[in-house]
Amino acid sequence: MSTELAQLLERVRALFEDVDFTAVREWKAEGADRKAVGHMPIYVPRELIHASGMLPVGVLGGGDRLEIIRGDAYFQSYICHIPRSTIEMALTGRLDALDGMLFPSICDVIRNLSGMWRLLFPDRYVRYVDVPQNFSPDVGGAFWRQELEQLLDDFAGLSGRAADQEALRRSIAVYNENRREIGALYEARSHEPWVYPASELYLVVRAGNVLPPEEHTELVRSYRQLAAAEDRHEQDLSRVVVVGTFCEQPPLGLLLTLERAGCSIVDDDLLLGQRWLTDDVSEVGDPIEALATAYLECSCQTASVYQPEGRRGAWLVESVRRNQAEGVIFCAPSFCDPALLEQPMLVDALAAAGIPHTQFKYAENTGQFAAIREQAGTFSDSIRLWSDA
């Protein structure tokens, strides 16, 4: 492996493993008035934070690197893992670098977590971002515009700097580019998955949670170039799409296990917080209007929004076809109602399309993958041993 690539990977791994948000602290240390705003995984208009001169920081739980002590004190055993580690990080001062926290409407867990935040940290800025479930421009759109305006006001108060239209349009452009670059990487991986192993790609994209978007865009671009320059060989693996993981992220070991068990990931719904818009936001005209329209017209399908007419199933089948996948692995966080409740519907859609699939659950701190390896292994065995027979 080239030194540059090794160094890049080293860096993104360090960013990933650092549960103290050192990168954010360092960024803030560079200017006395620098502020950072944390947000949970999805549907957060990071452009607004960026335009207000602050750093948007994606908070994705503590993974398997954090020992949970106080976090468990707040959650019964049948609640997923991400709120525990998030609370743990907050109570142990790891989130002190964040000047505010946004909780988008992902599910009841995150929603109530926003209330817990209010109770536990009455002095910090916190806001529940109620994303509209109504997609008519005059109804849901109007509501969302008002929410966005309010957010913008809040951010102006927080940063002491009101974002003007120009700043907003600039931020929109910055994020458009970031998403395009990530999109290009996904595209490349879909063609040659052996060049971009999931465990690398994941870390590279994930670094965007703590880096300024401009820097992250560069990082993604150089990774794509460096990896392409490596001499990596095609292996005899099954091509799979991994779904179900949009909020609590799986441990890295799980992605590695899947690959070792013979499954090559060609598409996934990991890290949707950075990729939830499927198209560019308009860089001209009223920026708030542009952001609201983008949400209504080109936000990705997740279990968090109401899906009329089984749209998610169609989307999944289409992803399998587009990426020439041979099967789908459902990989949902334990106790995640949104992901688990929609699974049977997606399974039906796959069954109707004759696409093989398998499923298992994990927690972000799962450390034993024996059972998952067995299942994924059997799945890839069954795709390979019988595919040509």
Added chain:
Amino acid sequence: MKIFVGVDLGSTTTKAVLLDEHGEPVGRGITNSRSNYEVASRVARQEALVTARFNLVRAALAADPELESVAEGFLPLLERTFRREQYREQLERLRVELQSAARRDRHREIHGELRDLVDRIVAEMDELAGRHYGALAVRKSDFFRDLAGADYMILAERYARPGEIEFETLSGLFDRAILPVENSVSETSVEDLVGRALDAALTTAPSGGQGETERLAVAVDEARSTRIEEVSSVGTGYGRQRLPFPKEQIRSEILCHGLGAHVMFPATRTVLDIGGQDTKAIQVDENGIVTSFQMNDRCAAGCGRYLGYIADEMNLGVHELGPLAQQATTCVKINSTCTVFAGAELRERLSLGQKREDILAGLHRAIVLRAMSLLARSGGVEEEFTFTGGVARNPAAVAALHQLVAENYGERTVNISPDSIYTGALGAALFALSAERKAA
């Protein structure tokens, strides 16, 4: 002497504590819990009576300044003699049961050989018994089941003849025989056994002069003749509903642990009890009254039984785990604390080449970590803290707890008493006493 009894019928062990009318503990007994709860509570109580009697002897000897030099050696001797007698008696009952198990139909073909082999094993166990109760012996456990079981299995493995008499057959005999041995109470009363031990100890005690031997006999006689009168008793613990006690003599183990810890360490405000299959975190006020508590839910992960499985897997006594874990140089991160998976996880990690001590250290930390979240849930550790229950006897668990409490709550006084396993029973006995006082 008037006494008040507290019995804590736990999932793993049954404990009894005797208090005198001033609330001073005068006796403690422990046995492994078994299917016959009544027997378990009777045995624990008898064991407590035995220690009470020993304490009387100690007091009588102490009362006579002339006996100072003999007293020191006499008491341990007495205890060893007693334990050994008791062990032998149980061993004999085990032999009878083993023989009857060996006579069962399915062993018809090998019956003769099996009988001989059993006799041979038991005879060797009897010899080994001497070693368990030697002056310097370190016993793996206090319970007959464990002691005899360990010896038996080693011998069975040695004498098994694959193809003829399988190890599995022999171990099966033990599993079958131990039940009736455990679930019946010895014919010989404990007082008799104590009496016999006293006689034996008197004869074997290294005598000083003629006068001393006589004075010793007098003191012992005095201790022997004191009548112990049981006034009332209170039961608690997991199995309390099945104790042969009326409802008003039953108390929740939460209250008992809270009160017991308060009496042992009056400044205690937080109590953590890790028992065989449950963990409780309790907050108490300045009077030992419980103000809040948390228990584990329907899963026994990370409780004492976990350590039991591990010990089994490594063919060690639970006593030995802690010290071994303390030799660790690093602490392996353990993921599953499912009690049943404990053995599998251990094996898996050993096969990955990790060191036994380091894995053990990780296991202990994992258990304490689970307890830490219950603690946090009950309100954390704000002031003085007491760790009770069987796992508090384990030095590695204690060390992990010290560390985690310090890391999370800062330096706090952490009390651990060698008698921590009796905390619940002590609380129960205190309830018995205070009920009596109220009535009076």
Added chain:
Amino acid sequence: MSPETGAPPREIPKERSMLLQKEMIAGHYQDLASAPETGRKVVYTFVPGNLTELMRSFDVLPVLPEINALQSGMRKLSGDYISEAEKQGHSEDVCTYVKCDIGMLKQGNVGPTGQPLPEPDLLLLSYTGCFTFMKWFELLRQEYDCPVAMLHVPYQADGTIHDHHRAYVVEQLESEIIPKLEQVTGQQFDEDRLRAELELSAVAEDDLVWVLESAKNVPSPIDAYFGGVYYIGPMFTAFRGTQEGVDYYRTLRAEIEERLAAGRGPITPDGELEEERYRLVLEGPPNWTSFRDFWRMFSEEGAVVVASSYTKVGGLYDRGFRHDPSRPLETLADYCMGCYTNLGLPSRVDLIADYIREYRADGFMINSVKSCNSFSVGQLLMLRQLEERTGVPGGFIESDLVDPRYFSAANIKNRIESYLQMLEQKRGTAA
């Protein structure tokens, strides 16, 4: 909310109100069963934020899947239904109301009275206080292939209904819900009729509040949790805005007034409670599969629940909300947003703390149910906050709504017993 349609517990002396409720509900299920013949349209919807008056004004009959699920729980059918749903690929981890409903559907959709339930003509997804509702109706939509009307009710994160929230709901009513109801029923929206119904609602609501607040008396004439779930039944389900509903609450109120005057205690599964030993406030829904055993664990110890949050999932009437005929759509919007589970945690803590004081409770207890993230996430923090704020110790138990596998009687009894002994001990030293 109303478990009453099943066979009423035998030991409970049948009071007039109870018989009346039984009749009303039987009548409702009769109407449902005959809907295919009578041609009346059927709408499935949820309890929190239900738009009963609006639906009534279109003459449609509501079916509440949650109620069916809890009924199945009480009739011990839920275990089978849940495994049926799990067999269909539903996870063990998710809300059991959904699985119970799906299982029931797969096994013929026979309702609590033994008659099959009609299929929906419309799924009215008023998604108040729970994301699971959304997935639930996506699943049902797949089964029935009927239209869905989605009403997004903004969450009350900071405890205030903002104008743009209200406007958003009203607009959805106007542009989504009412047109779909019109389309399904072929009837025109009749605002006057809606107003008339809202007026009736308000009358009944007054009486319900009186009944619930009668528990402020010491000793209390009612149990506001175990008994309470019977009292809220008609109000939370199909009878708001009807004369029947008004009559029911009038009768109920008269009965409790008598009870109070005679100094009688609440009714329990074993007859009237002789001595009120503990006054408790309860947070969280009850367990339905062992409802009476659960109740007994309290009543046998002389514990009376004087206030509960569960009886507010269909509206916080005791905090002043009344359906207001003068602003029909706005009042419906306010109602939807104000239901208990749509409140942020800080508001929930405030409410329970107030209850503890107002109802002079000795303690409070949280029954945390595995199914319901909406209720359960944050309850451990609520416990701490409440203890700190009120100085009253709290108890915590865990069970589930309708999954019999998650009701561990011995464990729960142990905790309740320990908790009450703790209160007793505390009282002993205080005296």
Added chain:
Amino acid sequence: MSVNGQLLTVGVDVGSSAVKTAVVRMPASADDEILALRTDRIRRRDLRKVIDEAYPLVLSEAGIDADQVAYAASTGEGELVDFRRGHFYGMTTHARGAVFLEPRARAVLDVGALHARAMRIDARSKVLGYRMTSQCASGSGQFLENVARYLGVSLEEVGSLSCSARSPEQVSSICAVLAETDVINMVSRGIATADILKGIHQSMAGRYVKLLRAIGAGEEHVLITGGLAADTGLANAMREAAEKGGLGMTIHTHPDSIYAGALGAALWGGFRHRVLAGRAAKVTREAS
């Protein structure tokens, strides 16, 4: 190695409680045939040693030398099998072994010491769907073993005792540890051993039937594989539970069920050997 197209292959199934080995002869044009089978309980011994000792023993039982083995395959926790040529995953091998032992089987229930899983398969032993118990040991072989030990009953007796039960006693806890306490409680209430065992079997059978239902098994022939196949009490309870649940499945066990994984590994090994040899031959042919 391969004499007249006849292959000798070995399968090693490394489980959590025992290592199972199988030697199979795979003639080119006749039925495959078992040459030797062996179980070695791990029982606190060093796993690698158990595996390494078992290998020569099973070969000598089969009467062959190590260099005659065409393909040695591992399954289960196979990393420790140094002499393996390939590895197949547990469900793949159990499915293959099941079809070998019971050609009609279209569903397999594999119950081992710490796990249980149900698979639906086709005639070529392709795994069509599966379900397994979660990361929790409730209702596994280990649990049954512990209870049997506690009751002083040997594993061989468990089955017949359970079948003789008159009024089985329900186990309420889902946790294996707490269920053990339940069992102790039952003993203390004087419940007969047979009734306790049957109660446990019923609770396990209930779970397993649920697993089978979940994979959509209905009218199939089901083969129980893994260590618990030897337990007639379980099979009996399974039949009752299936009937009660309205499932028309026929439940089979086979005396060699415990070797299903090892057999499957050996058979797949032969398959792979032929594929690889075919490829090599093709390459040589093309080269020449």
